[in-house]
Amino acid sequence: MTMKRWIWIPVLVLLVSCGQSGQNTVRLMTHDSFSVSAELLQSFEEEEGIRVVLLPSGDAGAVLNQAILSKGNPLADVFFGVDNAFLSRALAAELFEPYHSPRLTEIPDGLQLDPEYRLLPVDYGDVCLNYDKAWFAQRNLAPPANLEDLIRPEYAGLLVVENPATSSPGLAFLLATIGHLGTGGYLDYWAKLRANDVLVADGWEEAYWGHFTAASDGTRPVVVSYASSPPAEVFYSETPLEEAPTAAIVADGSCFRQIEFVGILKGTKQRAAARALVDFMLGWRFQEEIPLQMFMFPANLNAVLPEVFALYAAVPQQTAEVDPIDIEVHREEWIEAWTEVVLR
Amino acid sequence: MLFWVPIVFLALFFIYPLLAIFWVSLLPDGQFALEALRELLARPHYMRTVWFTIWQAALSTFLTLLVGLPGAYVFGHYHFRGRQILKALTTVPFVMPTVVVAAAFRALLGPSGRLNQLLQSLLAWESPPIQLEHSLWLILLAHVFYNYTVVIRIVGGFWANLSRHSEEAAAVLGADRRRVMWHVTLPALGPALLAATLLIFLFTFTSFGVILILGGPRFSTLETEIYRQAVVFLKFPVAAALSILQIVFTYGIMLAYTHFQRRITAPLRFQSQQMTLRPVVTRRERILVTANVVLMVILLLAPLLALVERSFVGADGRFTLAYYLELPVNRRGSVLHVAPLQVVVNSLRYAAVTVLLATALGALSAWHLASEGSQGKRRRWAGWLDSLLMLPLGVSAVTLGFGYVVALGWLRTWEGLIPLAHSLIAFPFVVRSVLPVLRGIGPHLREAAAVLGASPGRVRREVDLPIAARALVVGAMFAFTVSMGEFGATSFIARPGATITLPIAINRFLGQPGTLSFGQAVALSTILMLVCAGGLLAIERFRYGDIGEF
CATH class of the missing domain: 3.40.190.10 (Periplasmic binding protein-like II)
Known part of the structure; x- marks a missing residue:
């Protein structure tokens, strides 16, 4: 018979929830x-x-x-x-x-x-590309300076981005390429990035903690993150750092605010x-x-x-601009077109 | 009358929010959003998604059973040193956050992971031989990793209490080992096997994190598509239509399940584990047990150990306690920082309520279903009810989460909603753990007790309960693990003050850059593993009366 007490649960729920905001x-x-x-x-x-x-x-x-x-x-x-x-x-x-x-x-x-x-x-x-300073220094390779560099053969297989369909920095970076290259040019750019072996992760956590060489066992020294990530690396370092281990690429038009x-x-x-x-x-x-x-x-x-x-945060002089109304009207269409070009 | 309690619970916290979200989504302005459905049928992408969702779940289920059944046999037959701890550890993967597990897999199997380094040095190869990144293989591996415990707990637990008499009788009558297995053991195990298959199928059918994170963006299932439509494109009608499709499939699977289940259910004899479990004696047995233990260590424990190790290694590659020591430190002075001990206490509190609530609701439902009569009407009702009880496992968390916002918005800041939501997900596990045992109890036992003058209540207390007690404990353990690991629904419920759980806290650390952040996430994951294993061992010690380890 003691089991009958459970009957009171819904009643209790109703009672407890009454009179909450004062x-x-x-x-x-x-x-x-x-x-x-x-x-x-x-x-x-x-x-x-x-x-x-x-x-x-x-x-x-x-x-x-x-x-x-x-x-x-x-x-x-x-x-x-x-x-x-x-x-x-x-x-x-x-x-x-x-x-x-x-x-x-x-x-x-x-x-x-x-x-x-x-x-x-x-x-x-500002959503910008971040790179692993040590990785490029070790290989005597100059880090990429802007979006255009990333489709060059010497940077093949180095970039990880987030899927714009599941991630907010991913969408921001897609918008950066649209703002910078125009609606006529961005898909062509992404097709070249794909040919250059870009890796797509589902979200920022997976891109950063799963694939970015500066933060994981991954193989990608360039990641889409924030211009404020390098100072965060210093602030949340387990040992005090003199210098940020990563840097943001803030060339004109390569970031989205x-x-x-x-x-x-x-x-x-x-x-x-x-x-x-x-x-x-x-x-x-x-x-x-x-x-x-x-x-x-x-x-x-x-x-x-x-x-x-x-000390450690770089601020882009000029970010890529896309009108919010355009974003609202075309968001899904842009993401679908991107998916078609990069993933399928 | 008691069986109305789980039904009222489901109606309030499951059906009502679901109907509310469908109502809002499909009738946005009082008119039926037909376009959404038209779009759904017009695009082949959705049909491909449905097809992939089904076959990856079927394949994952098959592989999990294949890998898990020998383990279930070992746990169902032998005593050996470390048995209890190993069994608890096989359940730990169930609670681990996917991002963290992905990192562990990568540490072992990634391009610069342990295995590839080993193979490269052995074979002197230039490039890593194992390339699993973003592949179907990784999805399947992760599904086996997460669901192995379901086979161990449900089939292994059932097996351990199954009387050996029939097998011995068959052997005495001259049947060889294979015949005994095919004609005696497997039919007897049928109900438990079917229950485990169903749970694993539904779990992988609605898999979300594993598909997105380990499979990568090229794979999409109904669950990830619902998320994309609802959260990114804000197209509620399409998301709702996909959710309904998901529910229809789940319901169909459930009906098929109840059909098969009825055909294979037969009265069984159960024994205490003291009678059935043997020590490992012969060489054959030793090989069998060792092989399975090795498999579990490689498949389940190696990734977990890689995480434990990671939580003690600093950025310079040396041993450090920094991540643990930093956990109670509030560097930012943030109002939302919660001390790790408080987080552990929160998680344990919610888990305790979930265990009580889900076990009670699950037991009530199972008893009601087990007493289904042979008459057509009651049987149909029971089949219908059983399918309804399992639906919470087959419904997208995003859909239900939004349903809560629409229907129970006024309750959202109430802390009690967290264990309620956990119980909703946990109690199908309890039903599936208990029901095969209850249905297996031969009617003659109950009849004998009744003839000897026992009241129906006494029959339940002194016949059903002792036999089903062990299965109830298994259900309670599932409820505990579901609650400890639950992320999706919990993150939807607003958390005023200090009410966050371990998975939510881990997720917060993963949201910001810095070696310390990831280190703390892994350290907290290690604590989650310990708390979970400890809790399971504690529940395992539960005994009903003096029946022993039933």
């Missing part, structure tokens, strides 16, 4: 790479009298999907982590309400892609608190933490970069 609690839905120091978040909470609940809910694509599916009955008040590759999609889904934060004056116009202020830029990172946006979800019942949180995320204190917490660059011009970034 007054002045703001929920921030975000991806798994989000981070902020406990100290800073606590001081924000104390100063504003707001409690912040963080809801990291998977990788960037999955989180945006969850927001779209729960539209009208949002799971959170603020959403962080839409990037420019999915900006138009997020805006078209009408998930966000406009908010013209006073902090926007400190953020360059080039990063502000939504003229209606529904999505506000928080940080950016991912910009990450924050927005207030329509239907929030905590508008004032949500706005305070957005202001906080755009303000210099949070912005100065971004490099070491998330290995991205702060959007706010007043934020000072930490030493490890100033």
Whole structure:
């Protein structure tokens, strides 16, 4: 008879779940790479009298999907982590309400892609090729300097990229080739990369930890990663390093800039608190933490970069540009065409 | 009435979210999204995907059974030193994250891996002789690696409790070894074999990480295609249509299973393992046991050991404890950092709840199914129900995850959802572990007890439970391992505060560059292995009354 207790489980579930969000609690839905120091978040909470609940809910694509599916009955008040590759999609889904934060004056116009202020830029990172310095030094081979170098025979079999159909840096790198070579030229370039034995991994983890010579037992000394990966290599080294073991290739047009946006979800019942949180995320204190917490660059011009970034991070002068609307209209078509040329 | 509990559970946490996501996806604006289905039928790519999904699963299942059955025989027949520990270790692969396993495989089989180095130095070859990178072989190998334990636990466990009387009788009557095997042993093992086949097939049918990471981008299954459509292209109607296709296939397989299962079920005699397990005596037996132990060491333990070793080797190639010592350090002062001990405790807590919940639900379902009558109506109901119970294994994690967002969004921040989701995946394993044993109990035992005056409750307590106890323990062990290793569903459930599990924490380390990050991921994986093996050994010690190791 004791087994009968199980009957109460659904009832319990219903009871426990009632009455969850209290007054002045703001929920921030975000991806798994989000981070902020406990100290800073606590001081924000104390100063504003707001409690912040963080809801990291998977990788960037999955989180945006969850927001779209729960539209009208949002799971959170603020959403962080839409990037420019999915900006138009997020805006078209009408998930966000406009908010013209006073902090926007400190953020360059080039990063502000939504003229209606529904999505506000928080940080950016450049998806660039990284190479293993020691590997090239040992072989007396000059590392590739730009995208064009990679289709030359001396660099055959050296590159690993991520599949744009399953990986966000993979998609960003595909966009870099489209922005740089144009919609007429990128497929031809990829066909040559394929002929030069490019390896395609499913995601960044597998490309970096599985195939990149600087980080694994792999055989590929060039990988698609971020311009901020070399400083991260120094920061997260098991032994103190004088020099980064890897470097990013930042020639004009060889990188794609991912910009990450924050927005207030329509239907929030905590508008004032949500706005305070957005202001906080755009303000210099949070912005100065971004490099070491998330290995991205702060959007706010007043934020000072930490030493490890100033020393080891290269910033491309000119990144490859693709209009967000074009991305939204052609994303699937580009990925399918890429798949046809590179994989089939 | 109790059998309604698992059904209510399924309805609330499985069927309702699934229907909700299908509703939202296929009727986006109140109109049926016909285009999605048209696209599905128009593109040959999808049909190729379906075909590949089926045959790779069938081949993986066949190979796993082929490699696993001799191991199941050994575990089902012999006592030998280290038996328990070896058995626990064969289960550890089940919980390991795919990215980490891929790194271990590469350390052994990769272009500059151990085996290639050895062969190259032996053969003095220029290029590595073994080239498995991104091939079907690696998918099959990984599927055998992950699912070997299912054969060992379900078939080996069943075998160990199978009475030897019939085999001995056949031998006395003059049947040679092969005839005994074909005509006596295999038919008796049938239900367990079929259950293991079904579990492995469904698991490899919905395989995700192995296909993407080890197979590489040229391979796609229904599961990876659903992910691509839903998460990357945000085409929910196509993803939903593919999910329904996946469910229809799973359901068809289940119906075939119940059909075969009914044809081969016959009353069996069970014995305590104290009676059936023998020490290794003859030369033939010694060779058999040694060969299987060696196989398990090479196939299962070598990759795990490569990981353990990796967690102690620094970037300079020398021994280091740096990765372990760094685990509790919060370099960034991040609010999301969780101490390793806390993560282990979290995982164990969720696993404990999952074990209780899944075992209870699984046992209730199995009892209900085992008591199916011979009348047509009840039998059909039981077959239908059995198929429904297995569906959670055959449904894409992405689909169900999004279903939770749509249907149970208001519950999402509740921590209890994690063990509930784990139980959903775990309890089909419990059903499949327990049901073959319950169905094998001859009706005469129950009838005898009833004639002697035992109430139905007492029959269940004193006849069914002692015989099925061992199988319940096997089910509990599956529930434990499923919970310890689960990643997909857990990552969908928001994790406020410090509620992350070991696989989620490992994944976080893998997300950032730096030798320390990967080292910590491997160190945490080693801890996961230890906790998992320890937990399994603890559950294995469970005894029901004084029946012994049944």
